[in-house]
Amino acid sequence: MTLDLIPFLILSLIAIASALGMLLSRNAVYSALFLVLNFVTVAVFYLLLGAPFIAMAQVTVYAGAIMVLFLFVIMLLGAESLAGISDWRKILFPGTLALILFIEAAYLLIVKARPVGDVLQPDVSVNTMDNLRQLSTSLFRDYLLPFEVVSILLLVAMVGAIILTKKEKEAR
Amino acid sequence: MISDWTLWLEWLIKSLILIFALLGGFAYLTWYERRALARIQTRVGPNRAGPFGLLQPIADAVKLIFKEELTPAKAYKAVFFLAPILTVVPSIIIAAVIPWGRTINLFGREITLYLADINVGVLYFMAIASISVYGIVLAGWSSNSKYAMLGGLRSTAQMISYELSLGISLVPVILLANSMSMIEIVEAQNPIWYILIQPVGALIFWIATLAEVNRAPFDMPEAEQELTAGYHSEYSGMKFALFFMAEYQKMIIVSAILAVFFFGGYLGPGVDQFPLLGPVYMFIKIVLLLFGMIWVRATWPRIRYDRLMSFGWKVLVPLSLAVVFITATGILLVDEFNNPMLIWTIPVASVIIGLIPVVTIYRALRRLSYGRA
Incomplete structure (x- = not known):
């Protein structure tokens, strides 16, 4: 059990770090690259759960096709870097909403959902290799x-x- | 969790052999290409270093290692450094799913002549192929130079466009073999290779891979005359060598995959008795298919960019869809009438469909050349 948890923890760390990197990066190209890393990490999650088809589809469609189009648009528009410093008061209201949603989701995950360990033993009848x-x-x-x-x-x-x-x- | 350390050791050794084989293959593919091109153009080619110029790749490698590496002052340094790596890594890890043979007995244990038999092998190939675009587009962008940028964008647009027909032309093979595992696809071709059942699909796949690895006549990204070498204009020394390496390794890999999908992979006479013949047959098939690529480069002029795009979208994609439809219908006919001979309706119908664009393009080109005269 603990041995199975190690790759899961490392992967989740990468996934969260790349998601944060996407949000906080000042350069749109770097943001897109962090998002690609995030998609690939999620694909590896699917592999861990014994769903290789969805993992490969995730890489092909999201990390491959869609994000390349994103990069294309960013590069062709020349919109790599954000202009000026963003005004934090403007994001106060949406930020509050996002915080409420986050707390709600966290509450549901911790109280209502199954414990983390269950995720690693999926329903064998469907999710075999x-x-x-x-x-x-x-x-x-x-x-x-x-x-x-x-x-x-x-x-x-x-x-x-x-x-x-x-x-x-x-x-x- | 696998605790059998010998299994880990086996994987490690196989991976190392594969990586070194690809490295050696890359080095000698450059020599092979230069010699073959020279023969076609009635030149001699590199013949100074060693017998038949066999030491030429080593001399080239030493030269590239000692070259000065320049980084443009306004480049995005981290991405500029990352881009060659992102180009090389996919070209190596695709090799993991290529089957080289069946099982052999060595030191009292069963050793399979492939690294991984995953049941989504075809999708793995497509996934890695779609990832390999990043190295090129990022190299173009991070150089912060307009030639590199234009080259990168052009090459990426080309690769995305031809990836579609590449993927669709694999569907007939999956339908015929009833599996996505590379091993099962090879074993399903035991009496008849798929090139005979689906020649048009094989041709589409081959054209699409030529565009995918940026070979002539689709070598737009490297159009020296217009783009001063395209996406790798600003790269020098070992970083340039990595792009070069990725291109040649991809040539080897796509030839291997073409051999697996349409030319029976490791199958050949006597492979049932001597499984070690499998890698030999693979090697021969890969060398022959590589010669095809070199031959095309020596004979065909580069296609203009807009024609390249419209060829990909307006000819190859509809044609590959038609080929999928024909294959599915043929398999259904075999099942319905219980007559295996009906499988030969597939090549006949595909060739007829395939002749339509050939005739149309030929007539259009003739009209153009008469109009100019």
Whole structure:
């Protein structure tokens, strides 16, 4: 038990540190890089929990594709560094809200959720290292209709994005 | 937790062998490429250092180590230092899932000729490939120079675009092998290699990997004439050597993966009796596929950037989707009519579909050249 906890603790330390680094970094590119590190750490968490498919999808989609687009936008806009010193009074109200949410979440996690140790022994029937077949069976047999609906939704979103950029070009 | 220390030792030794094989492969791939290019262009090539110039890579390495390393004054130092590492590491760790053979008996224990057989091997390859973009885009940005920046952005856009068709062209293989594990994909090709069932998929995969490792004719990031070498303009000495190393190691890795997915991996005559022949067959296949890459570099001019992008998005992506559809239909036909011969509908239909863009592009190019004359 304690031996299993060591990688978990190290990983959580990295995850929290990279999340803080993302928030506090003055340079947007460094923020994006910290976020990439965070995503990769979360992927390793999934591996520890015996879900390799989700881990690889996390790396490919979030750390790979989406964050590269983020970096692209930051670099092309030249918005690497924040201008001036931010006014702390402006963030007082949202900060209070975030603090309340944080306390609530922490309360729920500590009181209501299972102890940390339980996370390391997941439900064996679903989360084995051979979960690829089970995953695809439930995706394409049991939940086929929601899956197709989601894919249509994503397609519509993609077409919408393309049309939006097209219109801007014609107006010029 | 695995407490068997011999297992750890086995992994360590295998990883070390793999890393050193890649390093040696990189060194001698540069020699192989220069010699082969020279032969194609009726030159001699490097033949001074050692017999047939075999010591040339070592001489080059020594030269690069002793070169002065410059860091631009306004570079983002930490990222500038990190970028070459971020480029090299993915190119090495992809090798972990490549199968080199079956199991051999050595010192009274069963030793598998691969490092890891993970059931999501194909996805692992895709994940690492998508991560390897970072080194290049960060190298371009952290140099704080417009040539490096433009080169980095161009190369990243190219890699993201071709990653799509790369991933989709692997789906037919997964469908045919009914698995994502590299070992099972190789074993599923026991009578027939997948190049015969899905030649168009193999061709798409090969073109996409050429773009992915920034080789000619897609070597936009290194267009010396326009971008003074692109994303690594500001790098010198060992840091430049690391980018160079990553490119050549990626060439080896993608050739190995192409061999695994479409050319039967370690399979070959006699491999059932002598499992040690597996790595030999892999080596031969990789060398032949690498020659293909060098051949393309020697013969083809560079494609203009906008044409490169529209080729990737408008030709390769729809074509790979069509190939996935054809493969799935073919497998369904085999299941439905219980006739294994129906598997040959897949290559026939794929080749017909694949000929459409070839003919269209050929006719369009002919019209262009007549218009100019």
